[in-house]
Amino acid sequence: MDHDELGAWLRLTVTPGVGNGAARRLLSCFGLPPAIFRQSQSALEQCVTAPQARALRDTPAAWMPLWETTSQWLSSSDPQGATRAIITLGDHRYPKALLDTEDPPLLLYLVGPAHLLARQPFPLDRCLAVVGSRNPTAQGTDNARLFSRALQGAGLTIVSGLALGVDAAAHEGALDAAVADAPAAATIAVVGTGLDRVYPRKNLDLARRIAAQGILVSEYPLGTPPLAANFPKRNRIISGLSQGTLVVEAALASGSLITARMAVEQGREVFAIPGSIHAPQSRGCHALIRQGAKLVESAQDILEELRIPTLADSGSFESTISNTPAVETGTESxxxxxxxxxxxxxxxxxxxxxxxxxxxxxxxxxxxxxxxxxxxxxxxxxxxxxx
Known part of the structure; x- marks a missing residue:
């Protein structure tokens, strides 16, 4: 993608009143964004409303600063040595799993190892979302880490949202099992800010680890702060990239249940780990199970449901999966x-x-x-x- 084409894509994303749906209609009518901005008012009105057409004919005030900032971000070196990239809806590397969803983002900003971003950065059938409470119980944190470690050891890429609590534990578990220079990302973090900032700041070191062995993803332009409305919206990407979503712990009113609902709407599997009847963090999982989510007690349950061949012949996998919370051996105190x-x-x-x-x-x-x-x-x- 050359400099001018990048500018046109960015202009399309910041044109006031033109959302993802209208932008996709325009792309369908006229092709790539540079062609959209060459159209007359009357031609544009064949695809979008008159106010939207007028907005497309004007130059957004935010466009040039964003174009300059983004170009500089792409051309400068990441402090940790990771590669930076932008994938557009028309790029061959754009994840097919997202294309099949109702509202695929126009752009995906990425940070990760060069060898992952150069080819197809998102495995088409090897991703699992792991989500849950920002204030989990000790058992919930342990479950998220151990399940993710076992599942990544079986070859799955763990997708989550870089939030505190279960998200962070899921990323950490996947990274614990990661192999250097592996052909697929150990974990993918879909964030609700621009990729030039990390939120929450407490996860800065974790974000750096992910950039080294996984991928940081955002649909939001550089400079986007942590706005509350952006986090539920990004959940459709977490579920959309994944074959299924595992909810480790969740209250009845939580973003994790939003992700689970989106997964169902996208035709994905939903899994839930049961917990104590006394823990508020377990009530969301119990509600999901009553509604048809699959109750899981071990990583093996998920692998079998998704029909993913395990590495059962590998001693390292057996060692990992035997440490998942559902497996108890020997005599206890x-x-x-x-x-x-x-x-x-x-x-x-x-x-x-x-x-x-x-x-x-x-x-x-x-x-x-x-x-x-x-x-x-x-x-x-x-x-x-x-x-």
């Missing part, structure tokens, strides 16, 4: 059995185990250091899915 999987306080554990408080505190600390128990706010403890 009496304290873990007493703790169960719901958050519990010291007094309740004293009553359940008969141990004195001091001995119980020591035993809980040992289990916490071993990674079997998490200490929660309010003096509560929760067992993690590792035994």
């Amino acid at each position: 009496p304290l873990l059995a007493a703790l169960g999987f719901d958050p519990m306080g010291i007094d309740a554990l004293v009553a359940r185990t008969g141990m004195d408080t001091a001995s119980l505190q020591v035993a809980l600390l040992d289990l916490e250091l071993a990674g079997f128990v998490a200490r929660l706010p309010g003096g509560l403890f929760q067992r993690l899915g590792r035994s």
Whole structure:
């Protein structure tokens, strides 16, 4: 894509009153954007409304600054050595999975390794979205990381939104299983800002890791701040890129349920992990299961449902998948059995185990250091899915 063609695409995206739907009609009528801006008012009105046609004939004030900023961004080096690119709706590298959805973005801004962006950066049938609460339980965080690690180890690219909580844990789990210079991205982060900024800032280091072994994606122009309305909208890309969506934890009113609904509308599979009946973060998953989402207890459940060949003959895959929360081996300690999987306080554990408080505190600390128990706010403890 040359400089002038890039400018025309950018102008189309920032023309006031011309959304994705109108832009796609224009592209269908006239071809690439440079041709659109050569049309007369009457010709444009054959495809769009008169106000939209007039807007297309005027030069948007935001266009030239954006064109200059974007050209400079593309030509300058990423501080971490990643490659920058823009894929348009007419590019052969544009993900076919998104083309088949109701509202594909006109442009995708990308940051990632050169070898991934140079060819087809999005596997057509090897992506799974993993989403969930921004404030997960300790078990939810553990589930997101372990499921994503096992699924990436089986060859899936994990797609999520770089938010705090489950999203971050999913990206981290995928990166834990990543192999250097692999032919496919370990994980894809679809963000709700321009790619010249990271939100939330707490995930800056994680974003850098993704740029090294995965892909950062945005449909929003450079400079776009973290506007609340953009995050639910970007969820259609998360689900649209993926064969299915796994909801790890979600409240009843959450962006994760929006992603699940979009996945259903796009004809994708929806999976949900059940949780404690006492945890608000589990109620969204339970609602999805009642509505027909597939209940999963292990990564293997997802691979079988998607009919994806596993690497079962590989020792490394067996090692990874055996650490998913659904698999329990060997004998467990009496304290873990007493703790169960719901958050519990010291007094309740004293009553359940008969141990004195001091001995119980020591035993809980040992289990916490071993990674079997998490200490929660309010003096509560929760067992993690590792035994």
